[in-house]
Amino acid sequence: MKEPAQLIHRYKWYEILGIYCGIFVFLSFVLAPFVEGFLVSLKPLSQLFSSPYRFIPENGSFAAYRTMWDSVPGFGRYIFNSFFISGIVTTVVLIMVVPAAYAFARFEFKGRGPLLGAFLAVNMFSGAVLLIPLFRLMRTLGVLNTYFAMIVPGVAFLIPSAIWLLRTYIMRIPKELDEAAYVDGASHFYTLRRVILPIAMPGITVVAITTFIGSYAQQFIFALTFNAKTEYMPLPVGLFAYFGRQEVIWNELMAASFVGIAPAMIVIFFLQRYLVSGLTAGAVKQ
Amino acid sequence: MHARRSAVIFAWILLTPALLYVCAIVAYPLVETFILSFTDASLRKTTNWVGWDNYNKIFNATFAEVITRTFVWTFFSVSIKMMIGTFGAAMLNSAVPGRALFRVLTMPPWIVPMAIGIFMWGWMYNGQFGMISGLLQRFGLTDSPIAFLAYGETAFWATVITDVWIGVPMVTLYMLAAMQAIPQDLYEAAWTDGAGRFYRFRRITLPLLVPAMITMSMLSLISTFNSFDIIWILTQGGPNGETTTMIIDTYRTAIGSKKYGEGAARAVLICIFLSIFCLCYFRVTSRLATGDKQ
Numbered sequence A: 001m002k003e004p005a006q007l008i009h010r011y012k013w014y015e016i017l018g019i020y021c022g023i024f025v026f027l028s029f030v031l032a033p034f035v036e037g038f039l040v041s042l043k044p045l046s047q048l049f050s051s052p053y054r055f056i057p058e059n060g061s062f063a064a065y066r067t068m069w070d071s072v073p074g075f076g077r078y079i080f081n082s083f084f085i086s087g088i089v090t091t092v093v094l095i096m097v098v099p100a101a102y103a104f105a106r107f108e109f110k111g112r113g114p115l116l117g118a119f120l121a122v123n124m125f126s127g128a129v130l131l132i133p134l135f136r137l138m139r140t141l142g143v144l145n146t147y148f149a150m151i152v153p154g155v156a157f158l159i160p161s162a163i164w165l166l167r168t169y170i171m172r173i174p175k176e177l178d179e180a181a182y183v184d185g186a187s188h189f190y191t192l193r194r195v196i197l198p199i200a201m202p203g204i205t206v207v208a209i210t211t212f213i214g215s216y217a218q219q220f221i222f223a224l225t226f227n228a229k230t231e232y233m234p235l236p237v238g239l240f241a242y243f244g245r246q247e248v249i250w251n252e253l254m255a256a257s258f259v260g261i262a263p264a265m266i267v268i269f270f271l272q273r274y275l276v277s278g279l280t281a282g283a284v285k286q
Numbered sequence B: 001m002h003a004r005r006s007a008v009i010f011a012w013i014l015l016t017p018a019l020l021y022v023c024a025i026v027a028y029p030l031v032e033t034f035i036l037s038f039t040d041a042s043l044r045k046t047t048n049w050v051g052w053d054n055y056n057k058i059f060n061a062t063f064a065e066v067i068t069r070t071f072v073w074t075f076f077s078v079s080i081k082m083m084i085g086t087f088g089a090a091m092l093n094s095a096v097p098g099r100a101l102f103r104v105l106t107m108p109p110w111i112v113p114m115a116i117g118i119f120m121w122g123w124m125y126n127g128q129f130g131m132i133s134g135l136l137q138r139f140g141l142t143d144s145p146i147a148f149l150a151y152g153e154t155a156f157w158a159t160v161i162t163d164v165w166i167g168v169p170m171v172t173l174y175m176l177a178a179m180q181a182i183p184q185d186l187y188e189a190a191w192t193d194g195a196g197r198f199y200r201f202r203r204i205t206l207p208l209l210v211p212a213m214i215t216m217s218m219l220s221l222i223s224t225f226n227s228f229d230i231i232w233i234l235t236q237g238g239p240n241g242e243t244t245t246m247i248i249d250t251y252r253t254a255i256g257s258k259k260y261g262e263g264a265a266r267a268v269l270i271c272i273f274l275s276i277f278c279l280c281y282f283r284v285t286s287r288l289a290t291g292d293k294q
Helices: A002-007 A013-042 A063-071 A075-106 A112-124 A127-141 A148-171 A175-183 A188-217 A221-226 A235-243 A250-285 B002-036 B053-058 B061-092 B099-106 B114-124 B131-138 B152-180 B184-192 B197-225 B229-234 B246-256 B260-293
Strands: none
Touching (some): A013 A063, A013 B061, A013 B099, A063 A075, A063 A250, A075 A112, A075 A148, A075 A188, A075 A235, A112 A148, A112 B002, A127 A148, A127 B002, A127 B246, A127 B260, A148 A188, A175 A188, A188 A250, A235 A250, A235 B114, A250 B114, B053 B260, B061 B099, B061 B152, B061 B197, B061 B246, B099 B152, B114 B152, B114 B229, B152 B229, B184 B197, B197 B260, B246 B260
C-alpha cells in the first residue's frame, strides 16, 4: 500500500510551478506590510516624502533605529510595560486556568457542559461592549491609570480559550494514571500536583505561550480607555499616541514597530511547532 | 458514592477562582450594561431611570445606516478572509519543498501586536507616498495619488482589507489543520480510480471541509463584528462617519461623549446580534455533529 501514498504526492512540473505561484501571491499579501514597513524604516525621511514612489530605498541606513529613541522618549518604557503586563496576565491566567481545565477534563458533575459553554461564550463579547461598566468598575476599585486597569480586564478575556486548550490537552492524558494514584491512596489534590501537573507541563507551556502572545498582541482598547498615564502605556498605545500626531516621522515609527514586534517574531521562529498545534488544537477536535 | 461526592466538591473548588473572576469582569458588567441602557447615566452624579428613551433615541436614519454598514463590512471581510484563507491552506497543504517555512511565514499578522500591523497598513494607504498608491501610479493604473483613507468609499474597503489581513493566518492554519485531518486513504482510493488532482480536491477535500468552513466563518463573524482596533486606528470611524460600525459608534457615544446610558443601549443591541450569531452557530455545529454520526 506504500506505492500510491508516494505517487500521489508526485507533481508534474507545471503543477509545482502553479503551487509556487499561488504561495507567492498568498504570502505577498500576508507579508507586504512587513516588507514595506521594513523598507520604510531604512529610508531617510526626505526620500519617503518624495515622488515618484520608490520601493527600494536608495542609500538606506539604520539611522532611524538610533534616532527613534530620542523621538519616542518613552519607547523603552513602553516595551517594558508590554512585557510586564503580558507577564502578569499570563501568570494570573495560568493560576486560574490549570485547576479549572483539570476539573473540566476529569470530573463529572452536574452542569459541566453548560458551564464550559458559558465560559466559551465570553469569547463572544469583545471588551468594547463591556467598556462602560468596566470603566465604572475600575473607577470604583480606584485602579484607573494603573497597570491593574489593563491587567484585570485582560485576564478575563484570555481565560476561556486557555481553559479550552488545556482541557483538550489533559483529556489526552490516560485516565488510568489518576486511578492508579487514587488506588494508592493519593488525595485529589496530590494527584493533580504530583501526577497531572508534571505530565501536562508541555500543554501548560503551550497555553502560557499563546496567552502571553494573545495578551501582547491585544493590548489596545483597555489601555486606550482605562489608562492615560504615559509611564504605564504598553507599546501599541504608546506608538498610537505618536501615530496620531500631525507630522508622523514614518521611518522612526516603522523602526519602533519593528523593534516592538521582534520579541513576537523570535517566539514564532523558535516555538512555531508548539504554536501551530496549540492555536489549532481546540479547533479540529470539535 | 462518598468518593464521588468528594470528587464533585473538589471539582467545584478547582473551578471557583476562574468562575468568580469571569463573573466579576464579564457577567456582572454585562448585567450592568443592560441596566444602564435604561438610564441617563453620564458623568453627572445623579442617574435617572428613563425607560425605553435611549432605544427610541437611537433608532433613526443614521443608526440604521450604521447597522447596515456593520453587516456589509462584516460580510465582505469574513467572505474574503475565508476565500483567501482556504486558498492559502490548499497551497500550503501540497507536498512541495519549503512548505514548513511557508507555514511559519503565514503567521506574523496574527502574532504581531494588532495595532502595529495596522500602523503599517496606515502607511501603505497613505495617498502621497504610500506603497499602494505609489505602485498603482507606477503601473499607470491611476494618474494622481489616491488618499485611500480620505474618502468614504476607499476608506471602507481599506479597513475591510486590513481586517482580512489580520484574520487570514488564523483561517489558513485552521483550514490547513482540517485538510490534514482528512483520511489519506480517501485520496489513495480516488487516485487508484484515476481521479486527477483537481478532481480529488473538488470532490473529496471541499465537501469534507464544509463543517470546518462553517465553524471558522462563524468564529470570524463574531470577531469581525466586534472589531475595534482597525477602524479606530485607521480612520476613527471617519471620514464623515463612513467607516463607523456599531462598535465604533458605541465607543464614540460612551467613551467619547460620556453618554453612558445611550452607549449602553447600543452595546445591548450588539449583544443581541452576537447572541443570535452564537445561537445559529450552536445550532449548525450540533446539527453537523449529529449528521456525522448517522
